[in-house]
Every structure is written in structure tokens, then in C-alpha cells.
Amino acid sequence: MYILRSLYFGWVVGVLLFAPWGEIRAQASKKNTVVVIDPGHGGKDTGKEASSDKYLDEKALNLLISQKLGNYIKEKLPEVTVIYTRDKDTFLSLEDRMELANGYKADYFISIHCNSNPDKSVYGTTTHIHRHDLLESKALALHIENEFATRASRKSRGIMDVKQRGHNLYVLQFARMPAVLVECGFISNADEERYLNSDDGQSIIASAIFRAFRTFLQENHPKEDRSKVFRVQVLASEVPVATNDARFKPLDMKVVEMQDEKASKYKYKYAVGQEYTLEDANDLLKKVQKAGFKDAFVITTQ
Ligand SMILES: [Zn+2]
Known part of the structure; x- marks a missing residue:
């Protein structure tokens, strides 16, 4: 008994001392589902820039929306563990983000971004996936765009995969789990920038993604195999x-x-x-x- 207990103690201390994010890792192992929420950009990488000083750059909006999304999940789906790739204004490479998500063997990956276009009349939401034949990613993306279009009253521009985009998105390609990248709106559009900068707007966007994720978890989807x-x-x-x-x-x-x-x-x-x-x-x-x-x-x- 004593040996067992000290082994266990040693293991716990080892995890806490030597593993990064040791506490989160210990927590994650007890629960069933792990979702990694990835606020795009951060630190020296501002993402799309705000039109003026009274608004926030993309990196800050991504973080606010991500934290609201994480809070909804923690509050309403206690069986799901939420891990953020960043929870403050720090720089992380795309490789860092995927090492973290893949390292945790997370079940789902949701990256949060805001869009921009030289044509300021363009607005609306888009959810990106790697490929249409990755069925869990696609199902989650469809739910997100459906929530945006209905209860959130946004203009949904639909979902896009690598062929439609014409280029890969690193986090979607290298995720070893179902993964989506949500473009929550265009900060190059005056109305949408104002909306995304409002507390209400951020809450509505985050709750739409939350409801989509909850509905998705309640359904049965053919498993998406990214093991090989x-x-x-x-x-x-x-x-x-x-x-x-x-x-x-x-x-x-x-x-x-x-x-x-x-x-x-x-x-x-x-x-x-x-x-x-x-x-x-x-x-x-x-x-x-x-x-x-x-x-x-x-x-x-x-
Ligand atoms: Zn971005």
C-alpha cells in the first residue's frame, strides 16, 4: 500500500513538475471529451488590423470570443474539458498550436478568427474545414454556420474546404482530430466591425458556436480517422x-x-x-x- 501510494505520489509530482500545463493534463485525463479552443494570432501577430483606435485588432477579438465560448462550454457541458492554445496576448506559431492540441490528444479543435477584405461591402461568417470527406469536421462546421444564419441572425457565407480555398490552412491540415476554423465576420466592414467589438455581438457569436458544438456532440457521426x-x-x-x-x-x-x-x-x-x-x-x-x-x-x- 505504502509503495503504491508513494508511486502514485511520485507520478503526480512528476506530472506537475515536468509536464507543461501539468494540472490541465491531470484534469483532462479524468474527463471524457477534450476540446481545444484556439484564439487565432496573438502577441506580435495582430491578425487583421482594426480600422481605428476605438476598435480592437483581430487577435484581441479572437481571444474575447474564444473565452466566452470556453465559458459557455465549461458552464453547460461540465463533462467537456476546455483547453486554450493561449489565454492571453501571446505569440504562438501554428506548429506550437498543433503540437499542443495533438499532444493532448484532444477530441476537437476549434480555431477562432475574424476576416477582412479590401472590398468593405463584404460581410458574413465562414467556417473552414480541411476536406469535405472529413465528416465530423464537416458536420460541426455545418452546425456552426446554421446557428449563425438562424438564431444569431448573421449572414452565413457557408463552409469551405481546401479545394474551394485553393490553399491549405495549417491548423486544419495538421490537426489529428476533427477541426474547424471559424471566421466570425469581417472587421473590414463597418457594421460588422462594430458588432464584433460589442460585448453582445461577441456573446451571440460565441453562443452560436457553443450551441452548434452541443448539438454536434449529441449526434452520432461516422468517425473521422486521422490516425494514418x-x-x-x-x-x-x-x-x-x-x-x-x-x-x-x-x-x-x-x-x-x-x-x-x-x-x-x-x-x-x-x-x-x-x-x-x-x-x-x-x-x-x-x-x-x-x-x-x-x-x-x-x-x-x-
Ligand atoms: Zn485570422
């Missing part, structure tokens, strides 16, 4: 190569290094992309080959 990923290998080398090496420039994509201890000669392998279907991986392969990497090929990793 496809990448395109572009280089194998005997010696390490910097992932920002000039040779990778034509790719214009994030390059990841994978060390293969079992390889006899070419231990350092370099790949791009993170895809969840072979079809997407083959599309990426074509792009990579067009960029001059004729010998590239598709690999799978966990």
Missing part, C-alpha cells in the same frame, strides 16, 4: 539537410524530416504534406513532380 497519414517523400540523404534548404524552395511547402534508424545508408528522409486519403496524396505527388522532384513518391506514416 500520407506524405510525399522528396529526398533521402546520408547526412542531415536543413528543412529550409534551397533545394526545397521550388516546393513552397513545409518540409518535415523523418529519421530512419533502420536504414543502412540514407537515414534522413524529407517529405511534404499531410493527407488523409491516397487520392489527396496522389494529387500532391503530381504537384511535387511538377515542381521538379521527379522521383518523389507517396509514403504512409502513423
